[in-house]
Amino acid sequence: MTSIFSKIIAREIPATILYEDELVIAFKDINPIAPVHVLIVPKREIPTVNDALPEDEPALGRLFTVAAKLAAEMGIAESGYRLMVNCNKDGGQEVFHLHMHLLGGKRLGRMLAE
Ligand code: AMP
Numbered sequence: 001m002t003s004i005f006s007k008i009i010a011r012e013i014p015a016t017i018l019y020e021d022e023l024v025i026a027f028k029d030i031n032p033i034a035p036v037h038v039l040i041v042p043k044r045e046i047p048t049v050n051d052a053l054p055e056d057e058p059a060l061g062r063l064f065t066v067a068a069k070l071a072a073e074m075g076i077a078e079s080g081y082r083l084m085v086n087c088n089k090d091g092g093q094e095v096f097h098l099h100m101h102l103l104g105g106k107r108l109g110r111m112l113a114e
Helices: 004-009 054-074
Strands: 017-020 024-028 037-041 080-084 100-104
Touching: 004 024, 004 037, 017 054, 024 054, 037 054, 054 080, 054 100
Parallel strands: none
Antiparallel strands: 017 024, 024 037, 037 100, 080 100
16 A cells, blocks of 8 residues: 555655655645644655554654754744654544654644644
């Protein structure tokens, strides 16, 4: 199975790509819930956090350093932001290709909506 994010990586569907290297890609969320809403995605199609392997650690670590770099570039490093990774049904995961949300540009309020 090929995830929608793998299709973005393969340039089969369009996205506003902000960063790419050999391990990860970052692009704007298609349905933003904050003024800054970027998804940072390992290129290997890891379905959920539950499927992460020790060999994924370089890519998973890269998610954080790319998030910090993009937050600085987008002017929200000092004002602050939230990094979020959803897992499975109770976590609200909709796309089963592990990804980190970078959210900011406004006060995000409570940690949980419900
Ligand atoms: P999650 O609920 O953590 O699985 O989040 C999935 C995210 O992917 C949602 O915020 C969607 O808006 C976003 N999304 C789905 N399809 C696309 C797409 N084609 N391009 C960019 N973002 C997408």
